[in-house]
Amino acid sequence: xxxxxxxxxxxxxxxxxxxxxxxxxxxxxxxxxxxxxxxxxxxxxxxxxxxxxxxxxxxxxxxxxxxxxxxxxxxxxxxxxxxxxxxxxxxxxxxxxxxxxxxxxxxxxxxxxxxxxxxxxxxxxxxxxxxxxxxxxxxxxxxxxxxxxxxxxxxxxxxxxxxxxxxxxxxxxxxxxxxxxxxxxxxxxxxxxxxxxxxxxxxxxxxxxxxxxxxxxxxxxxxxxxxxxxxxxxxxxxxxxxxxxxxxxxxxxxxxxxxxxxxxxxxxxxxxxxxxxxxxxxxxxxxxxxxxxxxxxxxxxxxxxxxxxxxxxxxxxxxxxxxxxxxxxxxxxxxxxxxxxxxxxxxxxxxxxxxxxxxxxxxxxxxxxxxxxxxxxxxxxxxxxxxxxxxxxxxxxxxxxxxxxxxxxxxxxxxxxxxxxxxxxxxxxxxxxxxxxxxxxxxxxxxxxxxxxxxxxxxxxxxxxxxxxxxxxxxxxxxxxxxxxxxxxxxxxxxxxxxxxxxxxxxxxxxxxxxxxxxxxxxxxxxxxxxxxxxxxxxxxxxxxxxxxxxxxxxxxxxxxxxxxxxxxxxxxxxxxxxxxxxxxxxxxxxxxxxxxxxxxxxxxxxxxxxxxxxxxxxxxxxxxxxxxxxxxxxxxx
Amino acid sequence: xxxxxxxxxxxxxxxxxxxxxxxxxxxxxxxxxxxxxxxxxxxxxxxxxxxxxxxxxxxxxxxxxxxxxxxxxxxxxxxxxxxxxxxxxxxxxxxxxxxxxxxxxxxxxxxxxxxxxxxxxxxxxxxxxxxxxxxxxxxxxxxxxxxxxxxxxxxxxxxxxxxxxxxxxxxxxxxxxxxxxxxxxxxxxxxxxxxxxxxxxxxxxxxxxxxxxxxx
Numbered sequence: 001x002x003x004x005x006x007x008x009x010x011x012x013x014x015x016x017x018x019x020x021x022x023x024x025x026x027x028x029x030x031x032x033x034x035x036x037x038x039x040x041x042x043x044x045x046x047x048x049x050x051x052x053x054x055x056x057x058x059x060x061x062x063x064x065x066x067x068x069x070x071x072x073x074x075x076x077x078x079x080x081x082x083x084x085x086x087x088x089x090x091x092x093x094x095x096x097x098x099x100x101x102x103x104x105x106x107x108x109x110x111x112x113x114x115x116x117x118x119x120x121x122x123x124x125x126x127x128x129x130x131x132x133x134x135x136x137x138x139x140x141x142x143x144x145x146x147x148x149x150x151x152x153x154x155x156x157x158x159x160x161x162x163x164x165x166x167x168x169x170x171x172x173x174x175x176x177x178x179x180x181x182x183x184x185x186x187x188x189x190x191x192x193x194x195x196x197x198x199x200x201x202x203x204x205x206x207x208x209x210x211x212x213x214x215x216x217x218x219x220x221x222x223x224x225x226x227x228x229x230x231x232x233x234x235x236x237x238x239x240x241x242x243x244x245x246x247x248x249x250x251x252x253x254x255x256x257x258x259x260x261x262x263x264x265x266x267x268x269x270x271x272x273x274x275x276x277x278x279x280x281x282x283x284x285x286x287x288x289x290x291x292x293x294x295x296x297x298x299x300x301x302x303x304x305x306x307x308x309x310x311x312x313x314x315x316x317x318x319x320x321x322x323x324x325x326x327x328x329x330x331x332x333x334x335x336x337x338x339x340x341x342x343x344x345x346x347x348x349x350x351x352x353x354x355x356x357x358x359x360x361x362x363x364x365x366x367x368x369x370x371x372x373x374x375x376x377x378x379x380x381x382x383x384x385x386x387x388x389x390x391x392x393x394x395x396x397x398x399x400x401x402x403x404x405x406x407x408x409x410x411x412x413x414x415x416x417x418x419x420x421x422x423x424x425x426x427x428x429x430x431x432x433x434x435x436x437x438x439x440x441x442x443x444x445x446x447x448x449x450x451x452x453x454x455x456x457x458x459x460x461x462x463x464x465x466x467x468x469x470x471x472x473x474x475x476x477x478x479x480x481x482x483x484x485x486x487x488x489x490x491x492x493x494x495x496x497x498x499x500x501x502x503x504x505x506x507x508x509x510x511x512x513x514x515x516x517x518x519x520x521x522x523x524x525x526x527x528x529x530x531x532x533x534x535x536x537x538x539x540x541x542x543x544x545x546x547x548x549x550x551x552x553x554x555x556x557x558x559x560x561x562x563x564x565x566x567x568x569x570x571x572x573x574x575x576x577x578x579x580x581x582x583x584x585x586x587x588x589x590x591x592x593x594x595x596x597x598x599x600x601x602x603x604x605x606x607x608x609x610x611x612x613x614x615x616x617x618x619x620x621x622x623x624x625x626x627x628x629x630x631x632x633x634x635x636x637x638x
Numbered sequence: 639x640x641x642x643x644x645x646x647x648x649x650x651x652x653x654x655x656x657x658x659x660x661x662x663x664x665x666x667x668x669x670x671x672x673x674x675x676x677x678x679x680x681x682x683x684x685x686x687x688x689x690x691x692x693x694x695x696x697x698x699x700x701x702x703x704x705x706x707x708x709x710x711x712x713x714x715x716x717x718x719x720x721x722x723x724x725x726x727x728x729x730x731x732x733x734x735x736x737x738x739x740x741x742x743x744x745x746x747x748x749x750x751x752x753x754x755x756x757x758x759x760x761x762x763x764x765x766x767x768x769x770x771x772x773x774x775x776x777x778x779x780x781x782x783x784x785x786x787x788x789x790x791x792x793x794x795x796x797x798x799x800x801x802x803x804x805x806x807x808x809x810x811x812x813x814x815x816x817x818x819x820x821x822x823x824x825x826x827x828x829x830x831x832x833x834x835x836x837x838x839x840x841x842x843x844x845x846x847x848x849x850x851x852x853x854x
Contacts, residue, residue, distance in 0.1 A: 498781075500744065503779075508743050535739035
């Protein structure tokens with residue numbers, strides 16, 4: 001791989017690469033995102049390669065098989081797209097590959113049964129599918145299109161063009177100003193204005209000369225969230241480019257990619273991307289002949305959720321235990337090795353090249369005032385179309401979940417959305433009664449429109465946060481007490497244990513919720529739990545403890561009646577909390593097959609074949625196996 | 639109102655002028671709110687702060703409510719440096735809520751500690767709603783001993799092991815530590831006396847202590 005000496009060289013290389021491309025050449029893109037990989041996408045990609053080799057398709061139309069990042073439509077994996085025919089196949093299994101090669105690649109026809117269909121309509125290309133139609137892909141534009149292991153692919157898709165523009169046409173001050181004007185806010189959760197953060201670091205570095213560092217936070221630990229993962233795996237060069245631009249603006253010469261250990265593929269793709277970028281002269285000494293030096297190194301997080309907190313990242317990079325420290329001083333003042341440091345989320349860095357390319361005005365035109373640009377959400381839970389979506393900020397929650405998500409599958413109702421991961425809140429879809437408490441400002445919220453707008457400030461008003469972008473959709477079969485308990489248990493395990501309100505408080509809150517889930521406690525305990533939650537919000541040292549009570553506080557605020565149902569009526573309306581439910585066999589529906597009695601782990605179901613079976617309630621552990629195996633749905637939760 | 643008047647008047651010295659509970663106080667430029675309060679004989683409770691070591695901010699009993707213009711925050715006074723015109727409230731309802739809950743949880747965490755019982759009683763907390771796991775426990779993992787061993791004694795004979803709720807005071811690698819010189823600094827700074835009983839597990843067998851780090 002030849003080094004690119006200057007920006008003109010970059011353009012020449014891109015031209016040569018583009019000219020070498022044959023627009024007629026069929027390209028098969030197999031999604032190798034996390035969802036599809038779990039469904040066996042690697043086998044599909046291998047099957048394509050061997051099928052094409054065996055068929056000996058003529059050299060001129062030698063199809064290119066590309067493993068790409070996540071296409072986003074995870075519920076329909078494995079996803080395969082064919083260009084230039086512009087076909088989009090869903091749920092592809094290795095055994096379908098021979099047919100696709102024979103029909104689509106050789107004869108140019110469509111395999112109808114593999115197209116996405118919904119409500120009787122079949123969609124040939126991805127762009128027509130409602131799930132994609134409402135999205136606005138900017139950050140994810142290249143994810144799923146390019147091969148992340150090949151820098152040439154990224155260069156052809158416009159990679160490093162913004163870097164060339166910045167290095168030749170813009171001064172560091174102009175870059176800073178552009179980011180400030182664009183209104184970009186940190187995508188990691190807090191929504192802190194990125195331009196302000198950069199400005200402070202640059203000012204501090206000027207007052208106190210010495211090295212400056214940039215860090216990408218790829219420690220994405222929220223359950224059910226994989227936005228950063230798909231960027232890192234699908235388009236690592238965008239993150240690298242963003243970091244070089246940021247480093248140029250701040251005068252940094254060293255950067256760190258802090259990626260969690262649980263993302264081996266992201267680390268693998270990053271290490272290849274870094275090597276290729278170095279070989280191409282896009283990283284290292286004298287980048288593109290501009291005289292600017294910058295290099296990056298990958299640091300693996302050891303799997304602690306709290307290491308997503310910026311001061312904990314610094315501690316971790318310095319070789320200490322990943323425990324947060326108090327802020328101020330902020331990392332922009334005293335960060336890594338005591339020097340000004342800018343830590344941004346992976347998605348934030350990936351925004352930077354786009355802002356430089358198209359300008360701050362274009363960026364502010366996206367989204368809503370104070371929350372500009374687009375945001376990637378991972379839509380999971382009780383929703384038909386699960387996957388990754390990129391939408392402009394300020395989209396209504398309804399449009400996101402009902403429109404793009406396709407609503408709740410089955411006969412149940414859409415109840416609530418859990419946003420922002422364990423530190424976020426549970427927002428009811430249709431806002432129920434608003435309960436006053438002394439910390440939040442519900443009056444502002446009542447005045448606001450009923451449809452919750454998805455942007456930083458509106459989400460904060462509900463008591464939740466937008467967070468990294470996890471969206472867990474819940475229906476009538478989800479119990480908010482149980483969900484709050486789940487997140488608290490997660491955080492209790494992940495708390496670093498440094499400060500008392502977080503270490504003891506999460507344990508204490510969990511004790512309260514465990515009692516509620518057993519139907520014990522009194523209505524006063526709910527108030528006590530709220531006040532304890534407030535003590536954590538006020539007293540904890542870092543963002544983890546301060547945001548940890550959010551799921552509990554919001555669920556009490558919006559679903560107090562459900563808490564009361566547990567405590568006063570000793571019932572779990574959603575039928576989830578084991579101590580408050582019982583499984584019954586409906587005598588009308590039971591056909592006496594005896595499957596439940598066979599499968600029951602406690603052997604507490606008795607009856608005779610072809611007669612009614614009954615569940616012995618004393619021995620029953622409410623595992624629900626009988627309900628799962630019953631062929632006629634005779635087992636019901638009471 | 640007082641604060642506003644003060645900030646307009648250019649201070650003649652380099653002291654930081656602000657108020658604690660309505661009383662005007664002056665701080666040296668590098669003082670924290672807690673240090674200023676102590677210098678003015680105003681009481682703020684703490685368990686993890688000790689003048690000999692860097693503030694660590696783990697017990698959160700020293701939280702105070704600070705007001706500056708419209709910005710109201712609850713923050714640890716041992717770590718926060720005051721700015722001119724700041725209004726500090728040491729006993730506001732939000733502050734008391736944090737303190738009472740921390741103390742109630744500490745009663746369950748360190749049920750054997752007389753010091754914590756007395757402190758809790760001062761705040762009207764006499765019983766706990768939380769589960770007591772070890773009735774003999776006194777250690778609240780405040781980190782004073784770890785810090786004093788490192789910062790004052792200059793060795794690292796003590797450390798925290800595990801994480802979160804499982805956090806424990808241990809010696810590195812859970813073996814008796816040769817680096818320990820038996821100076822007893824950790825015992826003297828311990829707010830509850832929990833280290834008294836543990837010192838021998840740190841030092842190990844005295845007859846076998848040789849090698850690097852051992853003070854003769």
